[in-house]
Amino acid sequence: MNEQSALNKHQTFLQDSKKMAFDKDHRATIAYNMLQYETAAKTGKGRFVNLPELRRRAALRKHYVLEHLEDHLKNFEHNFTARGGKVIWAQDEQEAKQSILSIFEQHYVKTVVKSKSMTTEEIGLTECLEKNGIESLETDLGEFIVQLTGERPYHIVTPAMHLSARQVAGVFHQHFGLSEDASPEEITAFAREHLREKFYQADAGVTGANFLVAETGSVSITENEGNALLSVSYPRIHIVVAGIEKVVASLEDLDMFWPLLSAHGTGQSLTAYNSLVNGPAQKGEGEGPRQMYVILLDNGRSRLLGTTPQRRALSxxxxxxxxxxxxxxxxxxxxxxxxxxxxxxxAVISPHLSGQLREHIHLSHASSLCGKCTEVCPVVIDLHQQLLQNRRLAVKMKLPSRTERFGMKAYKMAMSKRKRLDMVPPGVKNFVARTFFGKAWGPRREMPKVVESFSKQFQSSE
Ligand code: SF4
Structure with missing residues (x-):
């Protein structure tokens, strides 16, 4: 990607951010939902006897697996295929989509139910299926809602968090003729009925995975609505699309990761459904898919694994x-x-997954670096430091514009010697600040004024 199109992306980001930040309805909805989350998460985290120690252990377990990723993935493949499943290694999204399409072609799949998968969002599976005449339906309520509104998920855990109950009722009114005043309970009941029918009819189910257990070849799926379980149980084909970083060493690890995930994700002590799927239905088993595939997706993860210290984000x-x-x-x-x-x-992983640091580097600047993200992370990823590492990498690769690089050099030169700094009168400093940083500072806050330095003031007071 060239400098101009990266600049355009940055501009779009600034415009969209400004629009959302000044949208009062959006702010009210988010503030309300975040407050609900905070209250629940506080209770959830309060249930642990020693949360800091558990987080440290979880981080170490993830670190251990990432250090031996290849071995654990091979182990998973070996154990999963031993029970009749098939593993497909996909280098990138094209390979993943191609593999899925050829499985569907082979098994005459025309309708698909999907559940719990940001990874399928990542590879753009829904659009790909649509283009190929395959009907695909999101079955988690939040995902179903954003599919109806034609948006992408707003949040990795709560995809429709940006919509108020009234707006959701409006969506169901528009698409299914429900009352505009339908309550969340009525909407949920309707969606359940509507989707249940689709589960019976679907030829294939596609899900993500929260964890892949190497020791047993199991796919662990965590959810609150039970739709992933239905996507696994009814259709004759089940495809799991999972990033290669999802692997954990043993079943014992889930003792730690399941509660950590639920407490930090929704504040629950344990998510309602935690399923372990060990392969297709075995001989004599009446239910379950006849064929099961796990697509192990790289799509830039190896690149991230090779980038220190940002590789920690794979935890x-x-x-x-x-x-x-x-x-x-x-x-x-x-x-x-x-x-x-x-x-x-x-913001940390997108530049590495896409391989387009220039295109996404502005996201690493969209941070106050307050460190709150690092503080709350259950696997202790030092996120705010990682954002700085991305910025450092961008400088190393000379991605900032020439003007910026020149400006920073001049700034460094001036700041490194008091005499040089004092040579420039405050009026000129203020002019430079206004000219070069005024736009970034924005019109809504007053730019601080530079005055005479402390040492000069001190000297003149003597
Ligand atoms: S980086 Fe940490 S806090 Fe953020 S989603 Fe991942 S595990 Fe959760």
Missing amino acids: CIRCGACLNACPVYCNIGGHAYGTVYSGPIG
Whole structure:
């Protein structure tokens, strides 16, 4: 991507952020939902006897797996295929989509139910299926709502968080003729009925995975509505699309990761449904898919693994806590980021997953660096430091414009010697600040005025 199109992306981000930050309805909805989350998460985290120790252990377990990723993935493949499943390694989104299409072609699949998968968002599976004449339906309520509104998920855990109950009722009124005043309970009951029918009819189910257990070849799926379980149980084909970083070493690890995920994601002590799927239906089993595939998706993860220290971001268990804690996310919302993964974790990983640091580097600047994201992360990813590492990498690669590089050099030169700094009178300093930083500072806040330095003031007072 060239400098101009990266600049355009940055401009779009600024415009969208501004629009959302000044949208009072959006702010009210997010503030309300975040407050609900905070109250629940506080209770959830309060249940642990020693949360800091558990977080440290979880971080170490993830670190251990990432250090031996290849071995654990091979182990998973071996154990999963031993029970009749098939593993497909996909280098990028094209390979993943191609593999899925050829499975569907082979099995005459025309309708698909999907559940719990940001990874399928990442590869743009829904659009791809549509183009190929395959009907695909999101079955988690939040995902179903954003599918109806034609948006991408707003949040990795709560995809329709930006919509108020009234707006959701409006969506169901428009699409299904429900009352405009339908209550959340009525909407949920309707969606359940509507979707249940689709589960019976679907030829294939596509889900993500929260964890892949190497030791047993199991796919762990965590959810609150039970739709993933239905996507696995009814259709004759089940495809799991999972990033290669989802692997954990043993079943014992889930003792730690399941409660951490639920407490940080929704504040629950444990999510309602935690399923372990070990492969297709075995001989004599009446239910379950006849064929099961796991697509192990790389799509830039190896690149991230090879980038130190940002590789730590691969430990992420997608709980969404850093999004909820981020003051920038809470103001601009998930869509303004323009990426599948938003918030602090999205800003850290998007440049590496896409291989387009220039295109996404502005997201690493969209942070107050307050460190709240790091503070709440259950696997102790130092997110705010990672944002700085991305910025450092961009400088190393000479991605900032020539003017910026020249400006920073001049700034460094002036700041490194008091005499040089004092040579410039305050009026000139203020002029330079207004001219070069005025636009970035924005019209809504007053730029601080530079006055005579302390040493000069001190000297003149003597
Ligand atoms: S980076 Fe940490 S806090 Fe953010 S989603 Fe991942 S695990 Fe959760």
